[in-house]
Amino acid sequence: MAKYKIAWLPGDGIGKDVLEAARIVLNKTQLDAEYIPGDIGWDCWRNEGDALPARTLELLKNVDAAMFGAITSKPVKAAAAELAPPLQNQGLTYRSPIVRMRQLFDLYVCLRPCKAYPGNPLNFKEGIDLVVFRENTEDLYAGVEFGPVPQELADTLSKLAKSFAPFAALPAAEYAVSCKINTRAGSERIARAAFEFVRKHHRKKVTVVHKANVVRATDGLFLETAKAVAKEFPDIQTDDANIDAMTMWLLKNPFNYDVLVAPNLYGDIISDLCAQMVGGLGFGCSVNIGSKLAVFEPTHGSAPKYAGQYKVNPIATVLAAKMMLDWLGETAKGQALERAVAEVIKEGKVGTYDMGGSNTTLEMAEAIAAKL
Numbered sequence: 001m002a003k004y005k006i007a008w009l010p011g012d013g014i015g016k017d018v019l020e021a022a023r024i025v026l027n028k029t030q031l032d033a034e035y036i037p038g039d040i041g042w043d044c045w046r047n048e049g050d051a052l053p054a055r056t057l058e059l060l061k062n063v064d065a066a067m068f069g070a071i072t073s074k075p076v077k078a079a080a081a082e083l084a085p086p087l088q089n090q091g092l093t094y095r096s097p098i099v100r101m102r103q104l105f106d107l108y109v110c111l112r113p114c115k116a117y118p119g120n121p122l123n124f125k126e127g128i129d130l131v132v133f134r135e136n137t138e139d140l141y142a143g144v145e146f147g148p149v150p151q152e153l154a155d156t157l158s159k160l161a162k163s164f165a166p167f168a169a170l171p172a173a174e175y176a177v178s179c180k181i182n183t184r185a186g187s188e189r190i191a192r193a194a195f196e197f198v199r200k201h202h203r204k205k206v207t208v209v210h211k212a213n214v215v216r217a218t219d220g221l222f223l224e225t226a227k228a229v230a231k232e233f234p235d236i237q238t239d240d241a242n243i244d245a246m247t248m249w250l251l252k253n254p255f256n257y258d259v260l261v262a263p264n265l266y267g268d269i270i271s272d273l274c275a276q277m278v279g280g281l282g283f284g285c286s287v288n289i290g291s292k293l294a295v296f297e298p299t300h301g302s303a304p305k306y307a308g309q310y311k312v313n314p315i316a317t318v319l320a321a322k323m324m325l326d327w328l329g330e331t332a333k334g335q336a337l338e339r340a341v342a343e344v345i346k347e348g349k350v351g352t353y354d355m356g357g358s359n360t361t362l363e364m365a366e367a368i369a370a371k372l
């Protein structure tokens with residue numbers, strides 16, 4: 001029996017291309033693993049009415065880790081229109097399977113390292129080394145949304161919030177409400193994860209990202225809680241910034257920042273920005289961590305226009321595989337893999353389209369594997 005069981009979830013679109021590439025590299029590391037395929041994504045939604053079928057949930061309960069490619073997500077009406085004819089008008093509602101997976105398995109940490117590998121012509125600046133900790137289960141992704149808005153909710157909001165007055169007389173279908181829900185416990189555990197990471201990896205500083213000056217209740221709670229956690233780590237520098245200013249400061253002075261911790265939506269936004277500063281989505285890797293399961297993935301989505309063309313950059317996914325090796329305790333393999341990626345980038349002989357090259361997804365994987 002293999003030492004590790006890894007759920008293998010390509011999803012759809014370029015998720016399939018990049019996971020095929022990651023497997024070439026993982027095979028070369030000789031990780032003693034059984035890779036168990038699982039279904040997730042758009043085809044599952046269209047044909048079964050569930051983008052994250054029960055059999056995949058069962059699989060995820062019985063593995064050491066999961067590698068996930070990407071899925072296509074569409075707004076509710078567009079998703080309903082694409083259901084197979086027998087599933088139409090059955091009251092099925094689409095929800096992103098990755099958001100569901102994060103919530104069902106309480107994968108509350110989304111950790112996204114963004115490191116400029118030397119010599120990457122796409123680096124915004126050489127030497128950038130940022131890590132984003134995105135809260136992964138709450139905030140505007142809680143899934144508590146209303147559109148049209150039920151009269152009962154409108155009546156309650158009218159009663160409880162004076163600031164609701166401009167909306168109170170609107171017909172139900174003329175507005176929508178998405179609830180941003182942040183808890184003290186959720187804010188505390190993501191802040192703690194960020195500070196513990198800084199301590200473990202001998203880094204310097206945590207910056208708390210928020211918009212507490214305007215979104216006072218939820219972001220106020222997030223900021224207040226993160227500041228309380230910071231007091232337990234007096235050896236680590238802490239500061240905070242509003243999300244809007246943060247995007248400007250990150251571009252202006254990226255070296256002033258180290259580890260960033262943010263509620264779900266702001267974390268999503270800054271992770272794409274940070275990924276772009278180190279080469280773009282082809283370099284942004286990510287892990288969703290809970291107490292029992294960790295799901296490793298590239299930050300990017302399914303990029304449907306490139307699906308099946310083996311054109312996109314697999315480095316993001318290969319770096320996610322590197323994080324998986326570290327997480328499994330296979331750190332020597334993880335380090336070797338990162339060195340191989342760094343060498344290929346530095347040599348500059350092999351590059352996918354985003355790097356200005358013409359190599360395929362699988363050629364890039366073979367080049368990395370050849371360095372191992």
Ligand SMILES: NC(=O)c1ccc[n+]([C@@H]2O[C@H](COP(=O)([O-])OP(=O)(O)OC[C@H]3O[C@@H](n4cnc5c(N)ncnc54)[C@H](O)[C@@H]3O)[C@@H](O)[C@H]2O)c1
Pocket residue numbers: 018069070071072073074098281282283297299300301302303304305312313314316354
């Ligand atoms: N975790 C996920 O699975 C995830 C994340 C984000 C978006 N999505 C979904 O993916 C679909 C497409 O979304 P999108 O177009 O906004 O974002 P995307 O990340 O799929 O792609 C945006 C663009 O980034 C570039 N890009 C992405 N990955 C790349 C790679 N590996 N190499 C080179 N270039 C790359 C391409 O130019 C692409 O068109 C949507 O349905 C969206 O909901 C899924």
